[in-house]
Amino acid sequence: MIQAVQDLKRLREISAVVVRHGFGELWDRARIWDVLGRREDAQRPSREGVRATTARRFRETLAELGPTFIKLGQILSSRPDILPPDFIAELSHLQDRAAPMQVETVFELIEKGLGRSAHELFASIDPEPMASASIAQVHRARLASGEDVVVKVQRPGIEEQIRSDTDLLFYLARFLEGVIEETGIYTPTGIVTEFRDAMLLELDFENEARNIDEFAHNHADRPYVVIPKLYRDLSSRTVITLQELKGVKLKTALDSGDSPGIDRKQLARHVLEASFQQLFKDGLFHGDPHPGNIMVMEGNRIGLLDFGLVGRLTKQMQESIIVLVLAISLRDPDTVARLLYKVGVPDQRINLHHFRQAIHDILDRYMGRKLSEVDPGVLMSELVDLAMKYKIKIPKEYAVLSKASATTEGIVRQLDPELDITQAALPYAKQLLYDRYSPASMSGGFLRVLLQLQGFLQDTPQQLAQILMDLEGGKFNVNVRSDELSRLNTNVKALGILLFTGMLASGLIVGAFSLAGRASEGVGQTVWPLAALIGLSLAAMLFGAALSWTLLSGRVKKISLRRFLK
Incomplete structure (x- = not known):
């Protein structure tokens, strides 16, 4: 009974925020007010709010609704198959910040998660957090051996809060799904279910630890890539301890222009090669390689951070990507159309002739350009958008890869505008084909x-x-x-x-x-x-x-x- 009352109160809070940012029509069409009743604080948006772009108002809505909705926005920002480009760009600005926990609370959570007191496990812990987000808080620490580490501690009650909020989201999604025919191939309930699964996986730090182990194994023979060492005995489902990587964030290096000791051209090659190795060889790639998740280390090495969001590609997926790249380079719309149709899940029968013609129109815009002048990430995003238009559901791995690739290419072009990305990919593609057909x-x-x-x-x-x-x-x-x-x-x-x-x-x-x-x-x-x-x-x-x-x-x-x- 208490939970039901709390849920109703939270639903009213959500409704008030939704209406205030100009999305009340959705609630009207879904007849949610029949359940909640109108409230005085569910005010209509101001003129300034109405003038703001829909994408911006959507971002502001999620930001005001709190941690669960901010994480929803961040996950959606990596899914160009679900949202259009202006929404993706807007949601990428969502900041996940939260008031810091007291250090005494952090000590209690470490003891609860690891079974021993923080003072026994660590020689020292910096009381000031490095970062404080909605899911976890990060502190620098030092081991008795003198090694510098970072400790990420999950906030208490966050799993229960996310489960409760996603249950409410699912409830609202069912209302919207029943009255809005424009929901298309990505139904609101399907999106919420996928989001809930992704969030619960991210809350399990043991899953992140497994990802780190796999990345470390894959990059063991690549001296230009550094994966932080995982301390298994100091990690659990709610606490994870990693080596502290020394260097500067790539974002800082990009913002500061030319930095002493940093070779931007070599750094660009290292970022690109690491991406190609993950794509064409490993089949395991970093799903969110933005500049804040990459460290620039001594010798122009790159250190990767945050392994909560990763993507996995099967051999068949890797081959499909190679064939797609070759078909695009040959300006072959028929092959591109067949491949997109094959890897996707059409929601309905489509006119393949019109679909091929639409792809032909996209490829025509790149006719006469050198391969070095073609931005593969932008082109892939256009093809994903086209698949959405024709209601072809692209597997999320391809969509996450499309966003991650576009992010990587943006970084590389900032570091070295003259680097030919397509030409650099050819040796990896050839090796993959050779391995496949050996x-x-x-x-x-x-x-x-x-x-x-x-x-x-x-x-x-x-x-x-x-x-x-x-x-x-x-x-x-x-x-x-x-x-x-x-x-x-x-x-x-x-x-x-x-x-x-x-x-x-x-x-x-x-x-x-x-x-x-x-x-x-x-x-x-x-x-x-x-x-x-x-x-x-x-x-x-x-x-x-x-x-x-x-x-x-x-x-x-x-x-x-x-x-x-x-």
């Missing part, structure tokens, strides 16, 4: 396909037999023409032939790989690889011949399942 990778992929095919051929006859038994037993009431039964019988026989041939070919392949594995044994260094090659060739020829025979003889034909079960 003999070792191809043979492994071929074997996986054959194993999958073998499983399919093993299962299909049994499944078809079960269907026939069910039909024979009268378990289906269907009308089947005799020619379809005849076709089904023919297909069963053909699949039986393919099954036998596939199993025989698989046996030859397994034997061939076994022979190849003995290649290091004495005289077999020449004989065994040759025998393996012959075995693989026979397997491919045998299976290919059987497959061709069945297809060309018309034995495998498609069955209309709709007609079959009509």
Whole structure:
């Protein structure tokens, strides 16, 4: 009962702020006032408020509503697939600041999170916080060994507050979703659900610790990138302790112009190379690489900070990005359209001709320009915007990558305007393609396909037999023409032939790989690889011949399942 009263009070507070910033029409259309009742403090916006841009009023609304909504805005600022560019730019200015906690409270939270008192674990802790945000507070500290560290401590009650606020957000989203047809492919409830999941993950400092470990492993052989050392024994779900990186924030270096000891061109290459390594090799990239999250260290090394937001790319995603870049460089709108349609999730059938033409119009604007004059981040953002217009939902990994890439390119162009970003990416793209289509990778992929095919051929006859038994037993009431039964019988026989041939070919392949594995044994260094090659060739020829025979003889034909079960 108490919680219900508190929720109603909070809903009224939210409503008053929403109306004050000029978004009352949403509440009117959603009939939220029928639940809350109008209040005197739900005043209409001033003239100045009305004149402000919608994006600015949206940012001011979130800022006034507090920590949960500020974090929502920050997460949305990395999602160009959800919001248009002017909103993205406006939300990037949201500042997450909060009144600092007393140092005694910090000590209590450290003891609660780590199981021992702060005085036992640290030689000293600076009472003045380095940063104080809505989720956590950061302090400098020193270990007994003399190492300088930073300790991030989660605010008490923040998880409960975020859960409560997101529950209210979900409640409001359902109202809006029921009356606003413009919600499109990104429904309000879907956005709130995704935000809640992201926030709860960010509240788990152990997840951030895992990200740091993975980044440290990936960058271990890259001396120009520094990942802060994680102190596992001084970290938990609510406390995390990291090495303090010595240097200056990249934002400070950019704002101050030429700084002594900083080679801007070399720094630009390091930022770009780190980004390309994450994109094309690691498949794990920093989701928020703004200048405040990058340290400039001695020797023009870069130190990465804040690993709460990261993106992950599968091999297939990496390949799609390469193909997209190549298609753009070749001004091939058909391939770009097919790829965007393939990686996305269309909300409805689209006119592919119009979609291709729209992409053609975008690419036309870049005709005649050198690759060095094309800003890949801006171009990618335009394509994401176009996908939104046609209601093609782009996976969030691509959207986060688009924003992160645009941020990185902006940094690089500030540091070294002459650096050709596209040309610098080519060696990484070529290496990724080589790794994908190398003999070792191809043979492994071929074997996986054959194993999958073998499983399919093993299962299909049994499944078809079960269907026939069910039909024979009268378990289906269907009308089947005799020619379809005849076709089904023919297909069963053909699949039986393919099954036998596939199993025989698989046996030859397994034997061939076994022979190849003995290649290091004495005289077999020449004989065994040759025998393996012959075995693989026979397997491919045998299976290919059987497959061709069945297809060309018309034995495998498609069955209309709709007609079959009509």
